[in-house]
């Protein structure tokens with residue numbers, strides 16, 4: 001591997017080459033956790049939700065921790081917010097946000113694009129998509145910072161405090177819509193949702209919205225940083241991608257392949273409901289299992305040359321957005337955003353060069369993905 005997939009996760013420290021994945025497709029940690037690393041094994045487990053339940057803790061998370069009919073009912077609601085029609089309506093706003101951020105970037109001198117592009121982009125897109133006031137951008141920024149700090153320190157009390165703070169902002173937004181029934185935005189539509197004729201509770205709506213917000217503020221921000229770092233670190237492939245962009249290739253295919261090579265979303269947790277076997281390894285009922293999308297996407301059995309950038313050849317087996325019933329509902333929004341980011345980066349720059357020391361920018365520690373900072377030099381397009 002060209003990078004450590006899981007810095008900070010000592011249980012997987014010895015997975016240093018892609019050939020180690022098929023040799024050891026399931027790893028059992030001393031703490032009793034199971035890590036499913038291989039592509040066939042991850043997809044097999046993800047496609048068997050009766051055996052690999054998403055309900056991993058007593059806390060209900062909509063829809064992430066749900067199974068069966070309950071999960072399907074929420075997915076019907078959620079999927080209706082990421083249709084092609086909704087994406088087409090949001091496209092001009094998303095583009096305007098990106099262009100505004102590009103106009104404020106520093107060119108021809110080192111700039112940390114996590115700080116100047118990735119995080120503000122995810123934050124502004126999230127608030128605009130939900131219909132929230134721009135005054136919420138600062139508290140959301142603070143929320144991300146505190147959330148990272150609490151997760152890094154594994155400080156449970158701080159994690160609960162930060163979550164409660166987030167809930168307060170969202171409940172306020174729900175209340176504003178209930179008091180103003182003529183409001184029309186995504187949050188107002190969510191307030192009107194029902195399940196079996198009963199309106200969703202604040203608790204259900206906050207949980208649902210929190211998961212969308214994490215999709216944006218964590219995964220999209222990490223993705224933008226990874227994409228810019230990849231463009232800077234791979235000048236030859238970047239020049240090819242710029243040519244493909246000029247020829248009209250869908251840039252979502254390119255972002256999928258960059259993010260296959262360096263995942264912005266490392267793993268998903270499951271609980272076994274019965275004794276089961278994965279790759280001939282017995283896993284007992286009630287075990288904690290981690291489905292590792294990041295290593296599955298580097299498995300030579302699914303990608304013959306897993307470290308080569310080959311967007312068209314590798315797109316079918318790519319599990320960047322998951323597999324099975326919990327497949328990412330936010331993928332159309334993620335594709336819209338990353339397409340626009342690549343498009344505008346190519347319009348505003350001739351090329352991007354690294355401004356970090358060593359092979360790669362500093363990687364975030366597990367379970368956070370991506371880079372803590374991405375210092376690069378953006379070379380501005382003239383004319």
Ligand code: HEM
Nearest residue numbers: 063064211212215216219265268320321322326328330334
């Ligand atoms: C590049 C960006 C993204 C990546 C790589 C990504 C990846 C994933 C993956 C791998 C899963 C499967 C989790 C599992 O099986 O347990 C997932 C689920 C999910 N994602 Fe995303 N995601 C991205 C962006 C987003 C965005 C923008 C949103 C919403 C605005 C979102 C919302 C969700 C939700 C709600 C789920 C849970 C679905 C369920 O449990 O049925 N994601 N995502």
